[in-house]
Amino acid sequence: MDYQSLPHRFGERDAIAALRDAEEGLAPEQAGTRAGRLAGRVRGRRGQGGVTFLDLEDESGRVQLLAELDRLGEEAYAAVRDVSICDLVGAEG
Numbered sequence: 001m002d003y004q005s006l007p008h009r010f011g012e013r014d015a016i017a018a019l020r021d022a023e024e025g026l027a028p029e030q031a032g033t034r035a036g037r038l039a040g041r042v043r044g045r046r047g048q049g050g051v052t053f054l055d056l057e058d059e060s061g062r063v064q065l066l067a068e069l070d071r072l073g074e075e076a077y078a079a080v081r082d083v084s085i086c087d088l089v090g091a092e093g
Contacts, residue, residue: 010039010090017060038063039090042083052080056091065091 019036043062044055050069055062067080083089 010037013037013039013090015060016040016056016058016063020061020063035093037090037092038065039088042085042087042089045083045085047081050077052077054080054083054089054091056089 014036016038019034019038022034038056038058040056040058042054043057044053046053052067054065054067056065057063067077069077072080
């Protein structure tokens with residue numbers, strides 16, 4: 001992947017705490033359905049097979065992101081697998 005061509009700014013984004021607050025009190029079937037645009041530092045990374053979890057942290061809090069090969073496709077999932085602890089990343093979805 002050509003990392004030189006990737007953007008160095010992520011623009012407007014949601015605070016992790018605001019996204020978490022919006023989810024609070026929702027019924028289980030409603031939780032996780034709101035799309036968000038987040039950016040922060042990767043504090044944890046776990047994966048197996050076609051699933052990878054990233055712990056993303058900004059100044060307001062921490063959230064866990066789920067990346068699935070079947071949903072992202074080969075190229076985008078490979079980029080997620082290349083992410084390291086302490087990398088700064090942006091995510092939308």
